[in-house]
Amino acid sequence: MSGSIEQYDVAYIGQALPDDELSQVTIPVSALTECRGEIGDFTLSFQAEDDLKQVRASNIVINLKHQEELPVDCCTSLLEAEANLAEEEEPLIIVQDYQDLSAAALSKEGLELALEVKESNPAREVYYFYQAMRFMDNNDELYEKAREKEVIFLKHDLGDLEITDKGKVSYQREDIKLELTGELTVAPELKPAAKLDKLARIFNITRGPEGYLQVDNIYLQPTLSGKRGVYLLAGARGPNSLTYEQEEIQYTLQEVKRNLTGVEEIDEEERTVDDQKCVVCYTCYRLCPHGAIQRDEELNSMKIMPLACQACNLCISRCPMGAISRSGEDEQQPKDERQVIICENSAALAREKAETDPFADTVVTEVPCVSTVKKEEIYQRLANHKSDLLILGCISESCKHLTGHDRCEQVVNTAKEDLEKLDLDPDRVNYHRLSPRMATDLSAYLADWKGEVLQ
Amino acid sequence: MSRIAVIGGGIAGCTAAAELAAAGQQVLLIEKEDSLGGNIKNYGCKADSLCTRCNLCLVDSVFNQVHQEENIEVLFDTTVIDCLKEDEGFTLITSSGELEEQQPDISEVILATGHTRWSELETGTPEIFRDERIIWASDFEDMLEGRQDQLTGQNLKFDLGFEPESAVFLQCNGSRSLQEKARYCSKVCCGYNYRIARVLRNNFPEMDLSMFFIDMQEAGFLVNLSREDLKEREIDYYNCKPLRLEKEKDSLILHYEDQQRGKMATLETDLLVLSEGIHPGSNHERWARIFNLQENEDGFLRTIWSPAESGIYLAGTITSPGDIATTMAESKTVAYKLLENKLSKAKV
Numbered sequence: 001m002s003g004s005i006e007q008y009d010v011a012y013i014g015q016a017l018p019d020d021e022l023s024q025v026t027i028p029v030s031a032l033t034e035c036r037g038e039i040g041d042f043t044l045s046f047q048a049e050d051d052l053k054q055v056r057a058s059n060i061v062i063n064l065k066h067q068e069e070l071p072v073d074c075c076t077s078l079l080e081a082e083a084n085l086a087e088e089e090e091p092l093i094i095v096q097d098y099q100d101l102s103a104a105a106l107s108k109e110g111l112e113l114a115l116e117v118k119e120s121n122p123a124r125e126v127y128y129f130y131q132a133m134r135f136m137d138n139n140d141e142l143y144e145k146a147r148e149k150e151v152i153f154l155k156h157d158l159g160d161l162e163i164t165d166k167g168k169v170s171y172q173r174e175d176i177k178l179e180l181t182g183e184l185t186v187a188p189e190l191k192p193a194a195k196l197d198k199l200a201r202i203f204n205i206t207r208g209p210e211g212y213l214q215v216d217n218i219y220l221q222p223t224l225s226g227k228r229g230v231y232l233l234a235g236a237r238g239p240n241s242l243t244y245e246q247e248e249i250q251y252t253l254q255e256v257k258r259n260l261t262g263v264e265e266i267d268e269e270e271r272t273v274d275d276q277k278c279v280v281c282y283t284c285y286r287l288c289p290h291g292a293i294q295r296d297e298e299l300n301s302m303k304i305m306p307l308a309c310q311a312c313n314l315c316i317s318r319c320p321m322g323a324i325s326r327s328g329e330d331e332q333q334p335k336d337e338r339q340v341i342i343c344e345n346s347a348a349l350a351r352e353k354a355e356t357d358p359f360a361d362t363v364v365t366e367v368p369c370v371s372t373v374k375k376e377e378i379y380q381r382l383a384n385h386k387s388d389l390l391i392l393g394c395i396s397e398s399c400k401h402l403t404g405h406d407r408c409e410q411v412v413n414t415a416k417e418d419l420e421k422l423d424l425d426p427d428r429v430n431y432h433r434l435s436p437r438m439a440t441d442l443s444a445y446l447a448d449w450k451g452e453v454l455q
Numbered sequence: 456m457s458r459i460a461v462i463g464g465g466i467a468g469c470t471a472a473a474e475l476a477a478a479g480q481q482v483l484l485i486e487k488e489d490s491l492g493g494n495i496k497n498y499g500c501k502a503d504s505l506c507t508r509c510n511l512c513l514v515d516s517v518f519n520q521v522h523q524e525e526n527i528e529v530l531f532d533t534t535v536i537d538c539l540k541e542d543e544g545f546t547l548i549t550s551s552g553e554l555e556e557q558q559p560d561i562s563e564v565i566l567a568t569g570h571t572r573w574s575e576l577e578t579g580t581p582e583i584f585r586d587e588r589i590i591w592a593s594d595f596e597d598m599l600e601g602r603q604d605q606l607t608g609q610n611l612k613f614d615l616g617f618e619p620e621s622a623v624f625l626q627c628n629g630s631r632s633l634q635e636k637a638r639y640c641s642k643v644c645c646g647y648n649y650r651i652a653r654v655l656r657n658n659f660p661e662m663d664l665s666m667f668f669i670d671m672q673e674a675g676f677l678v679n680l681s682r683e684d685l686k687e688r689e690i691d692y693y694n695c696k697p698l699r700l701e702k703e704k705d706s707l708i709l710h711y712e713d714q715q716r717g718k719m720a721t722l723e724t725d726l727l728v729l730s731e732g733i734h735p736g737s738n739h740e741r742w743a744r745i746f747n748l749q750e751n752e753d754g755f756l757r758t759i760w761s762p763a764e765s766g767i768y769l770a771g772t773i774t775s776p777g778d779i780a781t782t783m784a785e786s787k788t789v790a791y792k793l794l795e796n797k798l799s800k801a802k803v
Contacts, residue, residue, distance in 0.1 A: 135639075244784075250788050346512070349519070394506075395505070397508075437511055
């Protein structure tokens with residue numbers, strides 16, 4: 001079926017990027033209805049006139065403008081202001097940071113505007129109200145030049161700035177009192193692009209706290225999304241996305257090109273959903289931090305997309321039917337020794353950094369993410385062992401799999417509750433968080449932990 | 456087979472080297488010290504109860520990748536002293552101790568020798584800084600590396616010989632000042648010290664914390680500093696640079712101009728933490744000479760010729776100040792660009 005659908009290197013949702021090497025298609029966000037498939041071969045459905053059309057694309061770049069909100073009426077947005085170079089008498093008033101601090105890109109716009117006006121018309125007064133001048137590119141130079149050209153800079157966190165609905169500006173501080181009217185240009189507040197909720201649903205990616213499609217996670221920088229092959233720019237990415245706009249565009253284009261040379265599965269294990277056991281409850285679909293699970297219409301079962309899968313094993317540990325399995329799952333009976341389950345992204349790295357192995361004489365299971373741990377596994381380990389179990393995840397909000405460490409904590413907490421109900425000792429299972437750079441803490445803790453049990 | 460030389464084994468060089476090696480290229484990584492990591496080798500985690508997105512979690516796996524990658528040969532304790540242009544590619548002259556060697560068959564060079572921190576520069580460190588109550592922000596790294604608050608639940612141990620009850624962070628130190636040989640804003644110090652302040656706040660809820668800024672900057676891709684945020688964490692905000700420092704027996708007294716009230720005011724503190732501007736690396740003159748590069752006004756490097764033609768690429772803070780995440784992203788882009796150029800050259 002897919003053979004007849006046109007295939008592109010990259011599909012842009014929103015604005016396309018200038019590049020003549022990539023074959024591309026642009027789909028307006030309002031027309032998009034569905035996305036299936038995975039990196040290398042996405043199929044996008046969209047409304048074109050009265051038809052439902054489909055295209056295939058190897059990569060997807062969501063590049064949408066921020067929504068702008070002006071903090072006052074009666075003014076021009078700094079992002080749209082054109083320098084008025086006529087022999088203007090009235091002053092130019094530029095305001096940034098009127099409510100929240102503006103992004104560095106807005107400082108740049110403001111400085112450029114101020115300079116352009118001052119250079120063509122030195123006699124015209126230019127007032128620049130701000131709280132913090134934010135730097136990127138050559139803002140330093142522009143700022144210095146603007147000062148030389150006698151742009152009047154006034155920090156309004158050091159005084160009271162008020163702008164009335166009619167565009168009258170008053171500024172007051174101990175030694176200065178100003179009442180101004182003139183051409184008023186104000187930095188808009190940048191908000192997430194429109195319709196991101198719809199895109200989050202279509203691509204099955206989580207939105208961050210401010211509503212952008214990028215979750216605040218270090219592993220998603222600079223333009224990665226939770227889903228492999230889907231990249232985010234500008235108003236889809238985050239509040240600071242304009243600061244490094246050029247760098248982010250370059251990075252994204254190069255990533256897209258690199259993906260075209262081939263993408264490999266993240267590990268060699270195979271993860272399969274047993275279609276006889278799967279009841280299509282969508283638990284895995286909802287939990288997967290990487291949008292790697294889709295429904296197989298023919299089998300009426302969920303399926304894991306092998307290239308999109310980032311191998312955190314969260315779906316396996318949480319499937320209520322036990323329908324998902326992986327080839328590398330070890331069935332070995334644990335020995336009767338102290339046991340620790342560690343995440344390869346934090347504790348495992350800290351272990352390497354420690355001077356002496358903090359896990360000497362401990363049975364260590366290294367997992368791609370602590371979300372791998374099933375509740376049943378905790379019970380089994382405690383039943384087969386006399387010793388305690390320690391699980392080490394990542395610092396809050398720094399999980400490579402976005403939610404893995406929190407999901408594991410939930411599992412550990414329910415396990416503890418269950419143990420308590422059965423009148424067993426809940427403290428036999430421990431959960432802690434650390435970062436790769438906490439080798440000292442880890443060593444000290446383990447030394448102590450061992451001591452406790454020996455008594 | 457020809458090799459790509461990467462000069463500098465910090466996060467910029469290692470990210471680029473790992474990316475190139477993964478694409479099947481042979482890489483020669485040249486590091487002047489005896490281990491990888493550069494500036495951030497011994498940095499400590501800056502999480503409070505949450506990750507503060509300092510991005511250090513990303514780096515160790517990159518260094519490990521470089522160690523494990525068969526396509527990368529690393530020369531430690533080695534510096535590059537010259538570069539000879541051949542008919543095709545380059546030969547690098549390296550020096551390691553007494554030993555001078557030739558590294559032939561270099562097709563491209565990525566220069567990623569990073570920056571120097573303001574505290575590392577010998578010049579201009581006045582007498583006043585020789586006081587145990589005045590420290591550099593980076594002096595926290597040892598304390599943070601040895602922190603035992605997440606697992607063991609102990610408080611951060613100050614490495615100072617005394618327990619401060621208050622601390623003042625002085626931003627824009629070593630930046631935005633001609634006297635300090637940096638008229639530019641280093642951009643990263645706001646976020647850096649803000650994270651340290653958060654760790655202190657988390658460990659010592661009673662401590663008085665204040666920050667002096669000229670202009671508060673964004674603190675990376677994912678963190679946006681704001682006055683509200685500081686207020687919430689009870690970190691006092693001063694919108695100026697202090698003018699004078701007085702050293703009393705019991706405390707340090709900072710004199711600053713309270714611009715709102717239009718008069719001088721003072722602030723007492725036990726500890727003064729100086730931010731560190733990012734300054735150009737020490738060998739920029741040499742790199743400019745042997746690789747045909749240009750020093751910009753601030754002493755950072757830029758290319759004169761397009762790297763596609765010259766084969767000389769720049770990555771990391773050699774070009775301008777930058778944080779870990781930006782540096783990694785840009786270095787990856789540089790590596791991809793190099794591969795792309797190499798591929799199109801091969802086609803011709």
